[in-house]
Amino acid sequence: MKKRILPRKWMITALLLVAFLGGSMTAFGETSTDVKLEINGSLVASDVAPLIKNEYTLVPARAVFEALGGKVGWDAQSYIVTVSYDDTQVVLTIDSNIAQVNGENKTMQVPAEIIDDRTMIPVRFVGESLGFEIGWDDATRTVSVDSPAGEDQEEAPPVIYGSVNGISLQKGSSKSQNTIITITGDAPLTSGGDYEPLSLSEPDRFVVDFSGFTLGSSAAASQSFQHEDSAVSSVRANQMEEDVVRIVVDLKEATTPTVSLSSDKKTLTLTFRQLSTYFKPMDDGKLVVALDPGHGASTGGKRSPDGSLLEYEFNRAVAYKVRDLLQAQGVEVLMTVNGDEDTSLAERCEIANNSDADIFVSIHANAFGSGSEWTSPTGWEIYYYATSALGKQLAQSIHDATMPESGMKDRGIKTSNFYVIKNTVMPAVLIEHGFYTNEEEVELLKSDAWRSKMAQYDAQGIMDFFNAHM
Numbered sequence: 001m002k003k004r005i006l007p008r009k010w011m012i013t014a015l016l017l018v019a020f021l022g023g024s025m026t027a028f029g030e031t032s033t034d035v036k037l038e039i040n041g042s043l044v045a046s047d048v049a050p051l052i053k054n055e056y057t058l059v060p061a062r063a064v065f066e067a068l069g070g071k072v073g074w075d076a077q078s079y080i081v082t083v084s085y086d087d088t089q090v091v092l093t094i095d096s097n098i099a100q101v102n103g104e105n106k107t108m109q110v111p112a113e114i115i116d117d118r119t120m121i122p123v124r125f126v127g128e129s130l131g132f133e134i135g136w137d138d139a140t141r142t143v144s145v146d147s148p149a150g151e152d153q154e155e156a157p158p159v160i161y162g163s164v165n166g167i168s169l170q171k172g173s174s175k176s177q178n179t180i181i182t183i184t185g186d187a188p189l190t191s192g193g194d195y196e197p198l199s200l201s202e203p204d205r206f207v208v209d210f211s212g213f214t215l216g217s218s219a220a221a222s223q224s225f226q227h228e229d230s231a232v233s234s235v236r237a238n239q240m241e242e243d244v245v246r247i248v249v250d251l252k253e254a255t256t257p258t259v260s261l262s263s264d265k266k267t268l269t270l271t272f273r274q275l276s277t278y279f280k281p282m283d284d285g286k287l288v289v290a291l292d293p294g295h296g297a298s299t300g301g302k303r304s305p306d307g308s309l310l311e312y313e314f315n316r317a318v319a320y321k322v323r324d325l326l327q328a329q330g331v332e333v334l335m336t337v338n339g340d341e342d343t344s345l346a347e348r349c350e351i352a353n354n355s356d357a358d359i360f361v362s363i364h365a366n367a368f369g370s371g372s373e374w375t376s377p378t379g380w381e382i383y384y385y386a387t388s389a390l391g392k393q394l395a396q397s398i399h400d401a402t403m404p405e406s407g408m409k410d411r412g413i414k415t416s417n418f419y420v421i422k423n424t425v426m427p428a429v430l431i432e433h434g435f436y437t438n439e440e441e442v443e444l445l446k447s448d449a450w451r452s453k454m455a456q457y458d459a460q461g462i463m464d465f466f467n468a469h470m
């Protein structure tokens with residue numbers, strides 16, 4: 001494929017213009033090329049003249065929009081022209097009538113084209129999308145492009161509402177509030193528009209920009225934070241633009257803080273959870289287990305073929321027994337669901353992730369087949385998320401407490417991408433305590449004595465895991 005390039009230089013080459021007019025006019029059919037171009041009141045010529053195609057004027061992209069202070073990009077692989085000015089970006093694909101203006105699809109009457117090795121774009125569509133004024137003088141056949149009113153004068157100085165005068169780093173006393181960063185301003189931090197938090201990677205960072213602010217001299221430009229259980233390694237502040245202060249939080253892992261603004265809007269607090277790879281469950285003086293009994297009364301399916309057992313009911317009953325056993329050992333228990341409701345998986349994870357839970361244990365029973373007939377599979381199994389070494393240890397521990405004492409068929413320790421074990425930040429497992437689609441095993445699942453026994457194994461495995469990490 002022939003490589004196309006955009007003109008890199010503003011060239012006033014009368015000779016070329018003449019050659020172009022003379023040589024190419026008839027080849028374009030309904031195209032006329034006797035068009036003049038005026039930019040901010042001055043008549044200009046480029047090496048390729050504007051032309052009118054089906055009543056729409058096409059102009060050379062780089063020559064026109066760079067002269068106006070815009071930026072023009074060209075992707076030769078995908079034939080994409082990008083024109084940006086201020087906060088607006090227009091993306092055009094050669095020979096396509098669909099353009100994107102700040103990501104939104106718009107239809108143009110004529111597409112951008114490559115003519116005589118130059119990228120020609122519809123001036124009215126692109127210009128107006130970028131806020132320029134486009135005019136047409138029929139008598140002189142002149143197309144004019146003007147910067148927005150006032151733009152060709154001196155730019156107005158940026159408005160400064162106040163300064164960011166304090167950035168402090170503090171160690172919290174719990175897993176969910178491990179590291180607290182407080183940013184204070186002498187004016188509401190939202191004065192120049194909403195602050196803009198942003199997660200960046202490679203390396204992992206969390207960034208907040210405050211428009212309309214300067215960095216006060218009392219605010220530290222850089223602070224490092226030396227706590228092995230903190231996700232934060234340092235905080236930096238700089239005057240990114242004349243009127244924008246940027247706060248950068250350097251992170252040891254990708255994590256998002258809870259962001260809160262004080263009622264007077266002068267203080268923004270970023271609260272980071274404990275580093276997920278750090279695991280010393282008694283560090284904050286308490287052991288906390290998030291118990292997640294699966295499903296709810298309204299969950300479709302999830303019942304024995306004869307309808308005598310709903311899975312959620314079994315899950316709840318076992319979870320409450322596990323809760324009582326753990327509480328008797330002095331462990332705090334957080335339930336991700338209450339009553340019969342079917343809380344969404346995302347919400348279950350959020351509840352656990354916003355808590356001080358050390359581990360997450362999801363309690364389920366298994367099913368096989370369509371659910372309308374009894375099937376033969378039986379047995380017990382446990383899942384962890386493949387990349388979690390601690391999740392694997394927790395699974396091993398609960399497995400070993402259950403097997404072989406329970407007499408259940410051992411289906412083993414497995415990995416999976418189940419939502420709740422993937423999206424929780426602490427070591428997490430999901431236990432399948434036997435099959436309610438098996439006619440014999442469902443009778444066990446319905447038995448209160450058997451449920452108590454399974455709960456005891458679960459609780460024992462959890463305590464064994466904690467004891468190994470004290």
Ligand SMILES: [Zn+2]
Pocket residue numbers: 294295311364365
């Ligand atoms: Zn289930």
